[in-house]
Amino acid sequence: MxxxxxxxxxxxxxxxxxxxxxxxxxxxxxxxxxxxxxxxxxxxxxxxxxxxxxxxxxxxxxxxxxxxxxxxxxxxxxxxxxxxxxxxxxxxxxxxxxxxxxxxxxxxxxxxxxxxxxxxxxxxxxxxxxxxxxxxxxxxxxxxxxxxTRSLFAEVIAHKSGGEPVAILSPDGGGVKRAQLLKETYERISGNAAQFGFMEKRRSRGVVSGDLFAGDVKDATLFIVDDMISTGGTMLRAAEACRQRGAKAVYAIATHGLFGKGAEAMLAHSAVERTVVTDSLAPFRLEEDVLQTSVEVIPSAxxxxxxxxxxxxxxxxxxxxxxxx
CATH class of the missing domain: 3.40.50.2020 (Rossmann fold)
Incomplete structure (x- = not known):
């Protein structure tokens, strides 16, 4: 080899x-x-x-x-x-x-x-x-x-939730299956049940719309899961919606931290406790202090x-x- x-x-x-x-x-x-x-x-x-x-x-x-x-x-x-x-x-x-x-x-x-x-x-x-x-x-x-990354992120969820009620949410309709599979993996690994939810999102010519929110997130530790974070707009939109509906804490989870222009605003926002990504494309396009204070990196090697x-x-x-x- x-x-x-x-x-x-x-x-x-x-x-x-x-x-x-x-x-x-x-x-x-x-x-x-x-x-x-x-x-x-x-x-x-x-x-x-x-x-x-x-x-x-x-x-x-x-x-x-x-x-x-x-x-x-x-x-x-x-x-x-x-x-x-x-x-x-x-x-x-x-x-x-x-x-x-x-x-x-x-x-x-x-x-x-x-x-x-x-x-x-x-x-x-x-x-x-x-x-x-x-x-x-x-x-x-x-x-x-x-x-x-389901097993990797399921362990993160189990650790950060500390046995408290958990909800796993997809920030758009296209990621529903991804969030469902993560929910099932978390339940299998932890032995605890988790709530599930998703948001509606439509994008046309750079304009995002959609108001539907499905799922009970009140008093839950909420994990929003996506395949990547680019500008962070989708994650922040979902995090704010979860906070408005009574989520106890909100974490953003994504495999790939692209972190393009605008992402630092999401990372620093009070609606998001912490952002968790893998090292699939490290080093990241972030200032070191932002990376240290707002991002947790999970090894994929x-x-x-x-x-x-x-x-x-x-x-x-x-x-x-x-x-x-």
């Missing part, structure tokens, strides 16, 4: 490799003056089961498109040099939100990205809590491995490491995720 982590995902890559029990393998990345890029493994990959770790979030150094191209080129180089199998380990998968046409002549970018992975010979794509699981699985013709070991040995991913039933 060979494990590589491209620049920009080195910290998470090292944590995953350490959890697997192997060092990261050496590779080279070079940027040229004209903007072109070269990447290659510095060890033999011939006949090897290769895992390439790279999270596709944009940052100051590299755009999403830069990181996607670098990952695709490195995968292609591994196949060119005899790797028996190449798995793209993509903790955060870019373009997963644009999975259907909502306006005339819209692109379906999720499918285009899938075709790019397939074109360079990717055998498997592993990711964590994509925006729309059905769209992700249907876009790819190569094997997909979708990991979820052990989950990825277990999945990698099982894939290499032919083990069951469904068993790892508790999906056998």
């Amino acid at each position: 060979r494990i590589f982590a491209l620049n920009g995902t080195r910290i998470l890559g090292e944590a995953i490799a350490n959890a697997v029990g192997l060092p990261l393998d050496e590779h080279e990345e070079r940027d040229f003056e004209d903007g072109e890029h070269k990447a290659r493994p510095l060890v033999s990959v011939r006949g090897q089961d290769v895992f390439v770790i790279h999270s596709l979030n944009g940052n100051i150094e590299n755009s999403v498109n830069d990181k996607l191209c670098k990952l695709l080129f490195f995968i292609a180089a591994c196949r060119e040099n005899g790797a028996s199998r190449v798995t793209a380990v993509v903790p955060y998968l870019a373009y997963a939100r644009k999975d259907r046409q909502t306006k005339a002549r819209d692109p379906v970018t999720t499918r285009y990205v899938a075709q790019l992975f397939e074109a360079v010979g990717t055998d498997q794509v592993m990711t964590l809590d994509v925006h729309n699981l059905s769209a992700f699985q249907n876009a790819f013709r190569c094997r997909t491995i979708h990991l979820n 052990p989950l990825f490491a277990q999945a990698i070991r099982r894939l290499d040995s032919g083990g069951s991913i469904a068993e790892l995720l508790g999906d056998e039933d």
Whole structure:
């Protein structure tokens, strides 16, 4: 087995490799003056089961498109040099939100990205809590491995609630299934029942509307769950609605902390006790003091490491995720 982590995902890559029990393998990345890029493994990959770790979030150094191209080129180089199998380990998968046409002549970018992975010979794509699981699985013709954070976040909920009444809420209709599954996992792990709720949200041309609120949250410790936090507007809208309906405390939980423009206002708002995310795309675009006071980061490396070991040995991913039933 060979494990590589491209620049920009080195910290998470090292944590995953350490959890697997192997060092990261050496590779080279070079940027040229004209903007072109070269990447290659510095060890033999011939006949090897290769895992390439790279999270596709944009940052100051590299755009999403830069990181996607670098990952695709490195995968292609591994196949060119005899790797028996190449798995793209993509903790955060870019373009997963644009999975259907909502306006005339819209692109379906999720499918285009899938075709790019397939074109360079990717055998498997592993990711964590994509925006729309059905769209992700249907876009790819190569094997997909979708990991979820339900067990990780269920333990967080059990710890923070301290045995008090719990409610788990989706901030929009599209995340109802995600919140329901987290509720079931929490109940199984803790042995305690939880309330469930969701909010209506419609977005058109940047305007958010919808007033429906379903669920009893009065006197409950409330956990709003989503796949990502970008500007934080959706989370803050839901948190304020829960506070107005008598929630005792409100926590925001999301797998991917994109934390774009405007997110700091949500993180500092009194309606939200604390925001909990994984390290799927650390380092974050936040000032250090905001990160320290408002955000709790849950490590995802052990989950990825277990999945990698099982894939290499032919083990069951469904068993790892508790999906056998």
